[in-house]
Amino acid sequence: MRVLKDCDSVNIIDPSELLRPEPAFATKDIGQFRDYSVDENDHVKERVRRTYELMHTNQTVDFVKGKHEKWGKFNHFRCTMREALEKLNELVDESDPDVDIPNIVHAFQTAERIRKDYPEDDWFHLTGLIHDAGKVLAFFDEPQWCVVGDTFVVGCEWSDNIVYRNTSFSKNIDGQNPKYNTKYGIYEPHCGIDNLMLSWGHDEYLYRMLKHNKAKLPSQALSMIRYHSFYPWHSSGDYSHLATKADEQTKHWVLKFNTYDLYTKSTDVPDIEKLWPYYESLIDKYIPGVLQW
Template sequence: MKVDMYLDPSLAYRPEVAPELSASKASFRNYTAGPLLDRVFSTYKLMHTHQTVDFVNRKHIQFGGFSHKKMTVMEAVNMLDDLVDESDPDVDFPNSFHAFQTAEGIREAHPDKDWFHLVGLLHDLGKILALWGEPQWAVVGDTFPVGCRPQASVVFRDSTFQDNPDLQDPRYSTELGMYQPYCGLENVLMSWGHDEYLYQVMKFNRFSLPPEAFYVVRFHSFYPWHTSGDYLQLCSQQDLRMLPWVQEFNKFDLYTKSPELPDVDSLRPYYQRLIDKYCPGILSW
């Protein structure tokens, strides 16, 4: 399999991230013109217009009661059968297959870390927000801190933030914005989406996974940080210690995407055992 056929579309707008893939990328997918560009740009334009400090705080309140549904983890995985991620237009199969592909890639490379296998299965479960009526610009795509000026590697940074009111507010429009230097990402208000929602679900339901699992789930879409090295002025030493785990996870999140779909039925018993070990029973979502 040529992994460059299945790159996260956002990478196409940050060619410096993966220069070794640039030469062959164009021969597989055109990310510079046509309907793909329009669709991805539209998603990020909406995101970068409406993701503000006020919006994110309201979403934390709206979903912070975990009263939307009672279900098991595997039932949530099954819900992703009905979701195709708008920010990943190269993949036209349901997100549930991507969950198993990511998990199996990690399982092959790290056979002794069953908690990491489970993170692969879990990581995108927050996208069920899109099945509850939330617009995809508030669910999928790269995340970034609100409350400070977006940094250079944020996708479409120069062409999508013009209508974001926070950037006209002196409290939020500087490099540090409302934050203190090196305050730690746990003290940063990230744009709202599936990462933050699932992280909060995991905390509320007391998943017995290690801290690394919570961290990977919370920041796996924060590409400007873990892939481009931006926002280091907000990071604590703990963030820098955790960064290699996010980067390791990202390899499987991106490069296990393939049209050769896994035999999900044969995999379910193994992952059900992990669910029973780390996050059993009926959970609050």
């Protein structure tokens, strides 16, 4: 296992951070959000579409199992949470039409807005800061389509509310497999969201990494991290036939978090160096020391 070192800068496209309908505290008009229309002459829209096409073509049950096997050993590198977050300073979301800033700026914007509204819940502040830390996968030869973007369930029929659903799954081999292409697929009715296999990305990776390193964050924080990109479930209401009543409480926390994740991006850059001592104290409290990634 090696120590995380400086790598070449990686510019990755994150369609999961594009175009969402905004809450009251955002600064843009609602009509400017969540536009997944196809326009071959718009390079941003084309990049987003191609990213999802690759994701939806390649994210199969076997692919996801392979990523669990590869990254679930947590023997790829070692670094502190701060070092991982600082690495995100080299990662710019080129597909974001709103701002062109390093991912670490988005992390502090999210955390600081949560801190303003929930001053007593320091674990919530830290969750806002670290929620995208799993994107360090992009520095280890992982293509962008298995690091970022909305997640979905593999192993059963695909939700109608997955972006580009009607055009992007035609080459996914699971669609021709009767084990995987039915309403329930490999799952039992109301088996629970925690028992579903989601497409691979930074959410699931960070969730598993935190569990492996025995992070002291509450279960709500881990759910926010694991499911914040699972839009077909938490925003479209899909997969209710696989969910339990307890999953509604999980959804409550995920939606609360997503308000801050998705709508705090702006050109106002926090004073990160001034904020680091506070957030380092939270890292030391909840996720201390050198971590196995």
